[in-house]
Amino acid sequence: MLEALGISSLDELFADVPKKARIGRMGVGPSHEESEVVGEVDRILERSRALSHFACFLGGRIAPRYVPAAVDAMLSRSEFYTAYTPYQAEASQGMLRALFEFQSLWVELTGLDVANASLYDGATAAGEALLLCRRIHEGRRFLIPASLPWEEKSVLRNYASGPNLHVEEVPYDARSGGLDLAFLRREVAVGDVFGVLADVPNGFGHVDEAVLELKSTIGAVPLVVSADPLSLSVLEPPGNYGADVVVGEGQGFGIASSFGGPLLGLFACRREHLRAAPGRIVGATLDAEGRRAYALTLVTREQHIRRSRATSNICTNESLMALAFVVYGSVVGPRGLAQLQTTLAEKARTLASALGGIEGLQAPRFDAPYLGEFTVEVGRGTADAFLDRLRRRRILGGHPLADPRPGAGPQPERILVAATDSVGDKEIQKYARAARTAMESSRGAA
């Protein structure tokens, strides 16, 4: 090829890089054989403990849940995973159709009209929902539950900070952990509110009945509901109680927890907001022979066409994870999803009653319905110390809810505990015994 180009060395190809901009060595180390790479990566990875080493009660937005082998087999089809964004519709009907089916499943779960082809994760989907609310409603203030996980609050503040919008917290009822509707009503009446977000289950793991009254409380102000997709197999679709946008974290549907990434941002909205919606959208159309075909559509909303006036800067999304979501939903099926959610809820009740009588623990902390998870308050010692004692007995007992930033100030010693599909009665009783011992020894220490 050098000869064909009429040059004698590869260096001539970089004659346009000024000498002063050249570098010497980068210092990234030598190359390795594939077998050496495997050896080295495995050696490092094995310094972690996989979740299966423990009785695992970790949850929150990221659910360590069994992934049926068929889901990963479909994700491993390299026609899917080695493709780019389906710009050339004719060459990419497979992925376009899978994404259309994914959008359809999220529409069915939420009761809304239109879904996009995915965003990065639940938190960034909530951020995009915030921006959509601003496009469809005047105001500078966006209201969120004070119980929302601190990470999501931080992400939302970052999405709001660009256009100089304010994210404000709605306090929760001390007994139920639910939204203070009276407070919300007052704040909306004060004015300047362009959107309200609520989550189902909420950041404490509870299903807050106040959410059903939200739309009648806030009137014309757009309502965003952030919902766990599994919960929607048994709960009223948010579209039926007035949500304008429904977002969620889709990882629990067939995606490995993988230390928190890749995840899957779910996004659906009412049809009248379609032109203001972010992200890629797949639509059905016809080909030149009049047969059903699919394509990316409504692209005039997007950055590559509209540039600084786009509805979002989304280019990459999480298409492969969207494929996992719809394959999972189809392999498990609607009855299977509802059954799984019911089983997890039953396990959580068993866990709550096993922990309930332990002195120094308040489990659940809040008096409200729940599905697969709930909040426990550690009344003696710290949440971290409690969890550390459990860990030494090979139990991952949940995660602390506190914002870990030093500036966040003193916070309640609370943990979110989840019943995962990998725990049974044996693990639940083990947790209860270990928790009792931990609390007794913390009394000794105090």
Add this chain to the structure above:
Amino acid sequence: MTFRQARWEEPPIWDLAPPRPGEAPSLVPGIPERFRRKEAVRWPELSELEVVRHYTRLSQMNFGIDTGAYPLGSCTMKYNPKVSEVLARRKHAAELHPYQPESTAQGALEILWRLERMLTRVTGMSEVSLQPAAGAHGEYAALLMVRAYFRDLGQSETRTEVLLPDTAHGTNPASAAMAGYATREIASKDGCVDLAALKAAVSEKTACFMLTNPNTAGLFESEILEIAETVHGVGGMLYYDGANLNAILGITNPGRMGFDVAHLNLHKTFATPHGGGGPGAGVLAAGDKLAPYLPIPRIVKTGRRFRLDYDRPKSIGKIKTAYGNFGLDLRAFAFALYHGEDGLKHVARRSVLNSNYVAMKLGKFLPRPFRPLVKHEFVLSGAPLKQRGLRTLDLAKRLLDEGVHAPTVYFPSLVEESLMVELPETESKRELDHYIAAFERAIGDTDENLHASPRFLSVRRVDEVRAAREPLLSWKDLRAGAKAETP
């Protein structure tokens, strides 16, 4: 011309076993009746085999890198090594929760820490964060960092503008607008930044100049040091869009060129699979001034232990749940480890060689609007096709029939009927020659065939105008036969 894509008469999944509406799931204990779902989720009940067969058939109607050459300019569609897929599925990688105690996640933290160190050296910057999920996500985070920096200098009222060349990726102006900046485009000259125009445009209002180098015309911005001086001269920041980093690995780097902050796309340069549009993995790399503003947590090493550090008072906070797309970061780490110093430099040299070779050959068929020496990609103009009543789009569709993917088309927009071709280092000379021959056949085919293409894929030319005019966006729409109201 032997390519034939599968053409299954496969119905949508709901038509495989049309569900009956109605049957509500039973009440979950403790959940109030009025919160209960009144009708089961409307979705088919299928056997595992039916689902597997359905998505296998769909996959056979999809084109990936493993199918054939994928010369999408600016997308760097290189081979995704199979070993990375194996490693990302190890239980000590896939079965980790981001909230498990640090002491039980030392391996994952070490992978992230070591990848950050490697990328610090690759970019010549001070610190790296792997938190962004994608390039555009990194752009937005970086611009928030720039804003926070100027706020601390008391200049948030005055630094209101982001400048970009007219060749910039669409994500650049979109991210800048999201971050609250006014954007101003600088006209290019011969495909590169017009330094005089830039000098005239910069002022105390300039927060940032966003630049891709090599740029989207495939050209190296040789005046980069003068550009940096110009932007820094008014106190502005220089932003590196790393989409095209592949061309300069080991040759130069953003730090040496004078950039203050950069994003990289691991799904381009570091060979992580792009999954039909995502996941990606973004990287934020910052110089000394902006490093304190990187997202939390930072991964720090104390002795032999790794931990998550949240004590960064200047940090912009979080831009995503957890710590980034770990599964992709792990693949990128394996790629970097495999290639090492010399391998990464070879990546750049070979990708630039491929590009120049193919550019020279294809230059016989269509005009090349800029200077001949290109980097990892190049631009052609399909304008002469108009004399035949054809467009670049027709050529792109005709190329699909050759078993190769089309180039990026109609970008960059400063070239009429543009095509942008990138064949990365993983394509052999045999594949390049095959591609050149395919291109020659395609452009030499009859006007009629070009208009009628593609003919050998699962569908014929797709009517995208109809898709936008009458949006049918889900099964629900198909059921309703809805013609969407379009406000």
